[in-house]
Amino acid sequence: MVTDVIIIGGGAAGLCSAVYLKQKNPKLSVRVLESSPRVCKKLALTGNGRCNISNKNINLTRYHGNDIEFCRYALEKYDLSFTESFFEKIGVPFVFEGDKAFPMGLQAASVVDCLRFAADNLGVIIHLETKATNIQISNGKYKVICDNLSFLAENLIVATGLLSGGERLGCDGGMLNILKKAGFKAHKCTPAIVQIKTETDIVKQLKGIKVNANATICVSGRPLRTEFGEVLFCDYGLSGPPILQISREVSRAEGNAEIWLDVMPDYDFGQVYDMIRARRNNLSYCNLDEFFTGMLNKRLGQVVLKTVGLKLNESVTVLDDKKCKEIAAILKKFQFKAIGTTGFLNSQVTAGGLDTKTFNSKTMESREAKGFYAVGEILDIDGDCGGFNLQWAWSSAFCASDNILKEKQ
Numbered sequence: 097m098v099t100d101v102i103i104i105g106g107g108a109a110g111l112c113s114a115v116y117l118k119q120k121n122p123k124l125s126v127r128v129l130e131s132s133p134r135v136c137k138k139l140a141l142t143g144n145g146r147c148n149i150s151n152k153n154i155n156l157t158r159y160h161g162n163d164i165e166f167c168r169y170a171l172e173k174y175d176l177s178f179t180e181s182f183f184e185k186i187g188v189p190f191v192f193e194g195d196k197a198f199p200m201g202l203q204a205a206s207v208v209d210c211l212r213f214a215a216d217n218l219g220v221i222i223h224l225e226t227k228a229t230n231i232q233i234s235n236g237k238y239k240v241i242c243d244n245l246s247f248l249a250e251n252l253i254v255a256t257g258l259l260s261g262g263e264r265l266g267c268d269g270g271m272l273n274i275l276k277k278a279g280f281k282a283h284k285c286t287p288a289i290v291q292i293k294t295e296t297d298i299v300k301q302l303k304g305i306k307v308n309a310n311a312t313i314c315v316s317g318r319p320l321r322t323e324f325g326e327v328l329f330c331d332y333g334l335s336g337p338p339i340l341q342i343s344r345e346v347s348r349a350e351g352n353a354e355i356w357l358d359v360m361p362d363y364d365f366g367q368v369y370d371m372i373r374a375r376r377n378n379l380s381y382c383n384l385d386e387f388f389t390g391m392l393n394k395r396l397g398q399v400v401l402k403t404v405g406l407k408l409n410e411s412v413t414v415l416d417d418k419k420c421k422e423i424a425a426i427l428k429k430f431q432f433k434a435i436g437t438t439g440f441l442n443s444q445v446t447a448g449g450l451d452t453k454t455f456n457s458k459t460m461e462s463r464e465a466k467g468f469y470a471v472g473e474i475l476d477i478d479g480d481c482g483g484f485n486l487q488w489a490w491s492s493a494f495c496a497s498d499n500i501l502k503e504k505q
């Protein structure tokens with residue numbers, strides 16, 4: 097029996113495609129093959145369990161890949177309001193916190209449930225614990241091999257994601273290898289939206305401290321991106337929202353990346369220098385271990401002083417103008433050599449994937465194989481933290497599905 101559409105991967109993009117296809121054409125036969133015992137395991141964990149489902153400010157500057165223009169059509173045509181009305185119909189109204197969209201119930205698991213209920217109601221056939229291990233062409237149809245089963249399809253949508261979250265979430269990247277063997281071109285995969293490992297001598301002393309800072313990723317001496325927010329010091333390196341946001345380039349920089357923290361972003365260097373000199377004059381009765389008490393996190397202040405070679409049991413009066421300048425310089429640019437990330441397992445998205453040049457940006461269909469579509473994270477598009485990756489999953493899924501619907505008319 098030939099199925100009209102087989103979707104490999106019952107994650108965000110796969111389930112969205114399945115539901116949308118059946119909503120628009122109930123007569124289509126649609127099967128989802130999912131390797132895990134449950135669909136959308138990752139979606140259920142998104143947004144710290146609240147699912148940051150989209151963003152009011154979807155635009156290309158928030159996306160990355162070798163050909164960013166590729167995602168323009170799908171993101172503009174299947175935008176936030178299109179997505180909102182799709183989810184509204186299946187029982188998930190959106191609410192907003194700033195620009196970020198969430199399901200009104202603020203539960204990621206409820207988004208999964210609503211997708212699942214809609215899929216069941218519409219007659220989507222879901223095969224759980226069914227891992228696609230190969231794809232062949234047989235009499236002009238796609239034959240999907242799953243261990244001891246096989247399925248024939250007229251149209252195939254590959255929605256397997258890549259490596260982020262790791263095998264526990266069904267993300268082993270295996271499908272990309274299968275496709276590469278079949279001749280598909282792909283770009284190198286690296287973890288993004290992930291914690292950054294740094295040299296540990298300083299961060300270990302600051303473990304557990306959170307500071308509001310501007311965090312800049314700098315590759316081969318060149319600052320690439322700055323984000324403001326709460327930075328968390330960990331025994332392995334740095335975490336927190338601005339760190340995750342700038343982490344993408346670390347794996348790609350091959351050892352040439354540094355993170356610069358400006359822990360006094362509201363003041364320029366001159367103002368910080370003046371503040372430190374005034375403090376030196378006012379607090380001459382203190383030892384250095386209390387010099388920053390009341391101004392900075394105490395432990396952070398002490399580590400800054402030690403970094404410029406001072407001993408904490410000395411009197412504040414030892415600070416000359418040169419030392420004050422050195423201290424101000426560190427507060428404005430505390431440098432940490434990045435040595436890597438905490439890897440795919442801890443990352444929220446994978447940079448790299450299927451070369452988008454070999455797909456049609458208006459349909460997500462392969463330029464070489466008719467009826468073969470790829471959607472979501474497996475394509476070489478990744479977004480920033482903030483709902484951008486899920487919006488890409490939804491937009492690319494709608495885009496591929498609409499083309500299949502058009503071809504089937």
Ligand SMILES: Cc1cc2nc3c(=O)[nH]c(=O)nc-3n(C[C@H](O)[C@H](O)[C@H](O)COP(=O)(O)OP(=O)(O)OC[C@H]3O[C@@H](n4cnc5c(N)ncnc54)[C@H](O)[C@@H]3O)c2cc1C
Pocket residue numbers: 104105106107108109110129130131132135136137138139141142143144147148149150226227228229255256257258260261265266267268270271443444445471472473474482483484485486487489
């Ligand atoms: C912890 C975490 C939090 C996140 N939070 C957010 C957030 O709040 N907002 C946001 O926009 N993005 C978030 N993301 C990113 C977002 O979840 C992903 O970008 C999105 O889920 C990708 O959708 P996808 O359908 O392409 O892949 P996935 O959702 O990864 O789905 C792929 C599915 O394919 C299945 N599969 C894989 N290989 C096979 C195979 N060979 N055969 C059959 N099935 C297979 C997998 O089991 C999986 O179910 C988060 C990611 C993580 C890890």
